[in-house]
Amino acid sequence: MNVGLEHYLTVSAMLFCLGLLGVILRRNVLVIYMSLELMLNAANLALVAFSRFNENLTGQMMVFFIITVAAAEVAVGLALIVALYRKRQSAHVEDLTSLKL
């Protein structure tokens, strides 16, 4: 079977779903955060694929920005997680339930 846009997109969608699954199921904040990176990467893959099949570099530009933004986000996020860990000695989401109802 000839590999087309659909195939790339399917991979991207499956990766996206894998990431989402990680966010939902894992309980370590760091792993959750990694899963979120997976989701972003899935989007990146879709964008690159579209970019190629649309004869248009805009998608790739978008990926460029997403990677940058993701890096910034990761920096802040990790700092936050570190700060929280210092406070609670845990990176486990089930310990993060003082705010509820």
Add this chain to the structure above:
Amino acid sequence: MALPDILFYLFAFLTLLFGALVVANPFSRNPVTSAMFLVLTICAMAGLFVLLNAFFLAAVQILVYAGAVMVLFLFVIMLLDLKEEQRRKINLFGIVTGTGAVLGLGFLLTRTIWGGDLNQAANPRVIGDTKALGLELFTKGQFLLPFEIVSVLLLVAMVGVILLSKKELK
């Protein structure tokens, strides 16, 4: 089957496999393992990028993502000295519903993708090399402004990281 197609299947398989191992690794619950598999996923994806002629992005993917971002992750894991995630009670209901939701999303996305209305150019010739992207970025106004905003964003991230992680003054 041509070589690019074989390579696609190879990289796709690796991407998904490593991705799956990031999320759920039957052998290790250690975050370090997840991080390492994430690096591998990213590398495999860089292969897909190459197949899609996005050479610059493939490089960035490995340099920035696998090289910098993931190092940050590993650094934090080491810093926090995270041990293997201790086993807690498995919430079967949560797993089932969560998996259900994700499967639902997967179904919907797949259904959309295979809906058969993708406009595929017959013979696309887009080369995403450094020069092309550089020209794009610095000649077209529409990318200039986001570029500048991202700089502010990076500043904010810097300030934020410093604020959040500097030693408490007392």
Add this chain to the structure above:
Amino acid sequence: MEPTSSIAGTTALLVLLLPLLAAIGITLFWKKDEEFSAQLSIGAIALGFALSLGIFAFTGDKAIEANFNWLSVGDLKVSFGLLLDPLSKLMLLVVTGVGLMIHIYSRGYLQGDRSYSRYFASLSLFTFSMLGIVLANNLFMMFVFWELVGVSSYLLIGFWFEKNSAADAAKKAFLTNRIGDFGFILGIILTWLALGSVNFAELAHALEGKAFPFASLTEPLGKIAGGTQWWIVHPNVLATLVGLLLFMGAMGKSAQFPLHVWLPDAMEGPTPVSALIHAATMVAAGVFMLCRIFFLLEIPGSHALEFIAWIGGGTALLAAVMALQQNDIKRILAYSTLSQLGYMVMAVGLHSPRSAMFHLTTHAAFKALLFLGAGSVIFACHHEQNIWKMGGLRDAMPRTWWTFRWGTLALCGVWPFAGFFSKDAILASALEHNNIPLFVLGVFIAGLTTFYMSRLVLVAFCGNARSEEASHAHESPGVMTWPLVVLAVPTLLAGAVGIDAYIGKLFPSEHPLHDGGFLENLFAPFNHNIFAASFGLLAVVAGYQIASALYVNTDRDRLPEKIGVLAKMARDRFYFDELYEWFISVTQETLARVADWVDRWIIAGLLVRGTHGTTELFGRALRLVQTGSLQTYAFLFAAGVVLVLAWQLLLQSPAH
């Protein structure tokens, strides 16, 4: 408002308003000055009496109307209107005349009471209301004053409101009257709807020579009946219905069976009040009203009058029987009043408003006399009202005794006292209408009347004093006894002065009466209808004989031995009060209880609190979603995304 130029109208208005002004003046300004309050009140009614005499003397027989536009909305045109015709002029005299005596008498009787001024204010208010009924020229106005009479009697009966019995009696009187008024106003509404007016003259004019125009009632009544069923909308039924509804008003005010229960209780008021309200005026209002609207009752095809006659007769009999076994002097008089009112109503029912009015007039005089006499006795015996604790008063209170005895004779219907003539007129009208059962009933009641009155007189006045109070009794002061003497005059003479002929001008009958002068009138009953007269007298004799056999020189009641259970029933008023109490508690009170329960538990509880509770429950349940757990949140977020995507992709675009 433009008053008619008629002097008579203005004078009548003055008569009407004087007591009101007195009442207002006393309430607002001179409450502290008791003496002046009394004088003001008495002065107002005295002036009213004088002016009434003037009106009586100087106006002809032609009806005079004075109208002030009071309310005029659409078809409803109500005037504050006065009507001066023989009927109202006669009533004017009765009300102001008897009222004056009672006012004067009250000065003595109420001496030293804490609320002396309030008493006179209420009395004046009552007089005003009663005059209003008398003078009203339309049904609406009559209803207005009708209600005012009700409320002023409420105030007067409850004058000693600290006494539980008085407070209860006042309430009972008002409420019972209200039941009657309920029918009355419905009757007025139907009349207005059918005939388009509430003015007596206009109503009479509208009815002249025509059948009752029911068309406008047919449809609405059909609505109630669920379709125009013949028995509801048949003209005769409608005419009867309207008549009976109006009669309900009279039932209440004139204490006709079954609304008679309030009158005996009303004796809780001061005795002059009983004399004024529950003997001479207020209770007579019902009879007066029936005479006023007689033309509405005698519409061809209407059966209202028959019903009225039998209600009247029944009330008369029932009350007379109940009077047999009462021991409270005022209660005996109260039942007697009931009985006499039954007579009057029966007279109306017998197509003879003339004789009803006649009896009303004479009755007003002698019953007022009797009540005031009883008051004098009670006053003398330090508010002892039980006749068995009296006795021997004839010597201690000569003036009271004489006048009381005259009153009794008049009530019993002994020739030549006034009562004889009026009662005879009623009996005669029964014969004229060939209503033998009612005639017999009337005669029998006359006998009963004599019996219980003789019992009263023999027990209370004759024999020996049976209590400390009675033995120390003295004649009452002049301010109380002089009114007795004055009232004794009409008690003796009113029968033959031609009152019936005077009223007769308004109610032409097949036997036109003519006023032949005092002497001729004195013997007219015997010429006119010898049967009636002689049977009446015979009943009196029989009644007295039995009474004297039982009650001369005795200190206990021997009647119960003779008639057994009937006596107990009579004493206990045939258990009407208990029956009503039971009935009200199973109907209205139960309904109230149910309504209250529904309100509390179903509407306010189940529905309102239920909605409130459910909402809050929803809130409490819904926020459980906010578990605080990041994983749950992520799941919910993802589920939300899936939901939104599925909704739009699967449900909204079927074209796909």
Add this chain to the structure above:
Amino acid sequence: MSLLSAIFLLPLLAALVVLCIPRNYKFVIRLVTLGATVASMLLALTLFAKYNAAPVENGFKFVERHAWVSVSALKLDIGWHLGVDGINLGLIVMGAIVAFAAACVSREIKRLEKEYYTLLLVMTGGILGAFASLNLFFFYFFHELALVPTFIMIGVWGHGENRNYATFKITIYLSLGALIALAGLIALYIQSGANTFDIVDLTKAVKARPLPLAAQSLIFPLLLFGFGILVSLWPFHTWAPLGYGAAPTATAMLHAGVLKKFGLYGLLRVGIPLMPDGAAAWLEILAFLCLGNIVYCGLVAMRQKDLNLLIGNSSVAHMGFIFLGIASLSLVGVTGAVVVMVAHGFLAALTFGLSGALREKTGTLEMEKLGGLLRQIPFLGAALVMAMLAGCGLPGFANFVGEAMVLFGSWRAFPLVTTLATWGALIIGAVYMLRAVRNILHGPEKSEWAALKDASAWAKVPFVLLLAALLLLGVWPRLLTDKIQPSVATILTMANAKTADKAPRPSDVKKAVGEAKQRAVQPR
């Protein structure tokens, strides 16, 4: 500021003034309040005196009109439009008098006076403004403006253990009613095609092009039940006794007396004339709901042990007469209904004022604990007796005139209902009113009340005023009816100009609505 706007803007201005006075100048605060309400009352009386029945264009006098919001792009045009005709004239005058009386009785308030008087003045201004407005937006706006102080006053200065519940209940009930009515009013705005909230313009537009039956059948019930809830139409009435029982005296007086009439006024002013066909289908139902008020709530009142609850229920019962009168669509009945509105305003204010005074003196309103008070407090007692008698429809008081007119006017339309209503008016009403008098005032004197003092001369003023008003209108009803009648006649002309010959049957309505639904474009 014209005469009419001055009547309700004065209290609002005074509210601002009071806000600026330091809180320890209690006397000044009170003085300003009294001054403003007196002035407003005198102005209202002047208005009443100046009003004559001479016909004018549109039927409204003392008209004042300014633009307020006019955004053509949204077809939004809301103008400030004031005016009086016979119907709201009486309500405004009554409201102004009751407001003054309410200000008088407010001496019972002993804490947070500044806030209290501010709210009282806002409430007064809102109430009077609502009745003076001829623009439905401001009509609603002012009503809501008056409602909020009501809620807060009950909550802050209210009485009893149920206060909190009562506050929330009244808040939510009344807001529900107001919102439903608002829905109706907006729908009217849109469906009339006139794109205006102005009553006069709407009337003109509807006269030129009656609303389609489907629209009427939709909007009228919204207005009926929206307004109905505000007026405690059975079975949406339970807020009223509870709320009034808990409310501070002045609030109960103003709300039960005046503000509550808003719904009735709205129904009469908007609902009936603009939607005759919609109304026709509902009026019969309304008539039967009236019985819920008159008979059922009367019966409930009979069972009350607390005077305020009794009065509250009786006030609910009285609303039934007004509804009945309106439902009859007869000149006599509707005029009578308007008279009852005014009369009940005075009466409710009087009874709540008296019960407040009684509570202030004895500390309780439980009738079993009271008794034999007439001797100690002759003035208050006598006034209470008069109020109770007025409440059971005694001639001489204005209530009688109105209720009698209602009964006269509605028998033809609803014979059975009217008959039962008469029962409620004459008998049930008398039963509970007299019971109250009997239990509170009559009977043996009790030792614990021996030291009770009657009202002082100043404290008598509001009661004398209210009683005088009731008596004046009772003795001389033409003062009102002559002014009301022409305005009611105008409304009835519209109300009776149905497009169909007779009332549409429910099935017709259903069909019309169904067709309209089908016609309606499906989602874009």
Add this chain to the structure above:
Amino acid sequence: MNASLIVLELAVVVLGLVVLVQDWFTPAKDRRTLGFGAVLGVAVVLFYSFFAFDGTETLYAFGNAYVLDGLALWFKRFFLLAALLVLLMATEFSDRFDAGQSEFFALILFALAGMMFAASANDFMLLFVSLELITVTFYVLVSFLRRRVESLEAGVKYLILGALSSGFLVYGIALIFGASGTMNFNELADKLTNNSALGHKPLLTAGILLVLVGLGFKMAAVPFQIWAPDVYQGSPTPTTAFLSVGSKAAGVVLLMRLLGTAIPDLAFNLEKLLMAMAAATILYGSLCAIPQRNLKRLLGYSSIASAGYLLLGFAVMNKAGSSAVLYYLAGYLFTVLAAFTVIAVVVQQAGAEDISSLAGLAQRSPLLATSLTLAMVSLAGIPPLAGFFGKFLLLKAVIAEGVRWHAYYWLFAVAVVGVLISLYYYFGVVKAIYWSKGATDLSPIPVSLPTKFALLVCIVGMFWLGLNPDGALELAVEAVKALKLTA
């Protein structure tokens, strides 16, 4: 390319940089003055915006990625005003930070810049980047009180869920780009007009929906509302205030652009979805707030409900609805900021966020009590305050659509239910202020001059919008002219 159009944003960014740099030269005790400086700067920018632009014509810059029209300008001023008030509040609040007062001000300014860019976004890339600027800034702002574990927890929750929503947003953008080949709103609209088949592509629909998810997250609309209560509760109060006004409005303006500029021809397909979301959001917010005792959390739920009311204006998809949304937002700005200002002061005094800490407020500070009462009354939608007229316009727009489709009447009914429930808890707050028992501490609360000023501005704003809506409504109508909507 007309780069001068971004002068306002530029000024704000520069202001933020100045604050950051100036921190270096300012002694710790004087750092508050930096806050006032920032306030002043924002005020100047706001003032300048009225001279620099009038918004009557639509100006483009940066390859049509940036648009400056009435709508953008309206929202820029809105954000500036919000930031101004929030900065005032933050200045008062900054005593509670161990360190980084100046950074707090600077971050608020950077978030403001992000919001202002968002107001002008005419391109998915700009949309994404400006939204990320806002979000990332808020990660820091939310967790600013890093000694309080609640603050950090809120930060992490916001971080994870925010990143999740970003993931969906990005994927959505990717799908839209894939389907249409463009990222520019105008081009997308043109393509949709020229190629009707494009509108039926599930790929495009899915993309739009995923973007909607991202924006719904910002607005806290059901089913993406779940973060709001926790984050509102845990954040420092000025952050919460800015979050509930600024961040929400950013979502609103972007959604408006998306529906009104990018996909005007497709927007009607979303009608039912938006209706359902509006109804669910109103009910969820209102119901969950009933048993709530924590003030900030209560306002969190209330903010969800408000998002529902805003969605009403989107669901009707016409100018009446959109202008009503703007009007409602304007009223919401003053109302919510007044509420949060009071809460900030009270919480600082009482040390607890429970409703009971309001007990006796009427005695302790009449100004605070009055402000909070007015805010609650306005939120409840009662005249004569701003909230009333805003809700009135929204409800009117909904009922007007009812003529077309009766389902809108049900939507209205839901809104009414929501309003009623909300009355219950808003009045609970008023009750706590005035007549709750057990007020132990009755000492007066000192209110600083800037706070007084802020409250006064809010009160005047509430009354102004409630009593004299003509001008403001005219502005809103002008603003939505930029959108391709039916009248």
